[in-house]
Amino acid sequence: MHATDSDMTSLDTSSHGSPKRAVYYVQSPSRDSNDDGDKSSSAHATPAFNSPMDSPSHPSYDRHSRASSASRFSGNFRSGSGGKPNRKRNDNGWPNCDVIQEEGNNDELYGDRRGLSRSCQLLIAVLGFAAIFSVFCLILWGASRPYKARVSVKSLTVHNFYFGEGSDSTGVPTKLLTMNSSVKMSVYNPATFFGIHVSSTPVNLMYSQLAVATGQLKKYYQPRKSYRTVSVNLQGNKVPLYGVGASLAVSEKDGEVPMMLAFEIRSRGNVVGELVKSRHRRHISCSLVVDSHKNKPIKLKEDSCTYK
Numbered sequence: 001m002h003a004t005d006s007d008m009t010s011l012d013t014s015s016h017g018s019p020k021r022a023v024y025y026v027q028s029p030s031r032d033s034n035d036d037g038d039k040s041s042s043a044h045a046t047p048a049f050n051s052p053m054d055s056p057s058h059p060s061y062d063r064h065s066r067a068s069s070a071s072r073f074s075g076n077f078r079s080g081s082g083g084k085p086n087r088k089r090n091d092n093g094w095p096n097c098d099v100i101q102e103e104g105n106n107d108e109l110y111g112d113r114r115g116l117s118r119s120c121q122l123l124i125a126v127l128g129f130a131a132i133f134s135v136f137c138l139i140l141w142g143a144s145r146p147y148k149a150r151v152s153v154k155s156l157t158v159h160n161f162y163f164g165e166g167s168d169s170t171g172v173p174t175k176l177l178t179m180n181s182s183v184k185m186s187v188y189n190p191a192t193f194f195g196i197h198v199s200s201t202p203v204n205l206m207y208s209q210l211a212v213a214t215g216q217l218k219k220y221y222q223p224r225k226s227y228r229t230v231s232v233n234l235q236g237n238k239v240p241l242y243g244v245g246a247s248l249a250v251s252e253k254d255g256e257v258p259m260m261l262a263f264e265i266r267s268r269g270n271v272v273g274e275l276v277k278s279r280h281r282r283h284i285s286c287s288l289v290v291d292s293h294k295n296k297p298i299k300l301k302e303d304s305c306t307y308k
Contacts, residue, residue, distance in 0.1 A: 137276045144278035147191035149198060149222075149267035153286050153305050154184045154229075155297040156205075156261065161290070163252050168240040175245025179213045179236045181205065181290075183261060184297075186229045187222060194278070195223045196267040203232050203263040208244040212236045212259070255293050261286040261305075283308045 159180045166176035183203060189196050200217035213236035222228050241248055251257040262285045269278040286305035288298055 137272055140271045141276050141278065144191065144194065144269060144271050144276075147189075147269070147278065148280040148282060149196055149265060150188040150190060151265045151282055151284060151307065152186045152188075152302075153261065153284065153300050154186060155299045156183045156288055156290075157181060157297040158290055158292070158295060161252075161292040163248065163292070166238060166240075172240075175241040175248065176238045177207075177212050177236060177241055177248070178238055179205070179234075181213055181234045182231055183215070183234060184229065184231045186227060187265070188227050189222045189224055189267075191224045191269055191278075193224060194269045194271050195221055196269045196278075197221050198228075198230075199266045199268075200232075201264040201266070203234060203261070205234050205236075206260045206262060207241075207248060207257065210239075210241065210244060212239050212241075217263075217265075252292050255291050257290045257292060259288055259290050261288060 159182065160178065162178040164176060165173070167173045183205075187198055197219060198217070198221075199219040203215045203217065204211040205213040213234035215232040215234040217230060217232050220228075220230075248257065263283075265282045265284060267280045267282075270276075271278055284305060284307055286300055288300060288304065290298065
């Protein structure tokens with residue numbers, strides 16, 4: 001049979017004019033997947049290609065497709081030991097992939113740091129409070145230093161004065177002196193924010209550096225910014241005079257016996273309880289002349305006493 005020109009023309013027109021069919025590529029499952037017997041991964045449909053370059057027959061596409069599919073399937077299914085496929089799959093039928101675990105735990109990494117930070121904050125708070133409190137106490141202590149108790153000796157009264165011959169406790173004959181007197185003084189607490197506890201050392205009435213009468217101030221509490229007048233009894237009973245007896249006999253005959261009053265006043269103020277205390281001492285010495293024939297109070301002038 002011979003085809004006519006019209007037939008050839010119609011044939012060419014039909015062959016070139018008909019629309020191109022979409023080409024589909026079906027990839028066969030790999031050997032490992034066939035061994036698994038899992039039908040869900042046996043075939044993968046690829047989309048239709050609209051150009052010759054997208055066709056599976058194109059060399060570049062073929063190499064790329066095979067390389068990617070080989071790497072994908074080999075990476076997913078040959079993860080088991082000894083070349084055996086890993087048969088663990090998820091609910092969707094896809095193989096499970098191992099997730100890279102980060103080294104350490106965030107809570108463990110940062111938990112100690114947060115705990116250390118809280119400890120440091122607590123330590124800093126305690127040290128800061130201690131420092132502030134120490135500075136506060138130091139300021140109060142410094143502010144309390146100028147507030148010394150002010151003492152003023154007012155008078156000395158001789159109640160009894162007896163001088164005569166006798167012997168000491170060992171039987172040695174000597175001059176003996178028996179004396180009973182009292183000293184009056186005023187104490188002022190200038191502190192504005194704390195009271196003071198006042199006491200004293202033994203109050204000695206001395207003749208030629210020999211204590212002929214001794215007394216003691218009873219300890220008491222004095223409020224802030226207050227005055228108080230206190231009295232101390234001084235007594236001496238048969239005090240042996242030994243070498244100074246002769247001179248005392250002469251002075252006593254004239255009615256003027258020079259003596260010295262010496263003692264120390266101590267004051268203690270609790271500024272902040274038992275933590276901060278203000279302590280002061282004031283040494284007092286007064287020169288006076290005792291009249292053995294009179295019982296009148298002997299008033300002491302300001303220049304008669306020294307206060308240190």
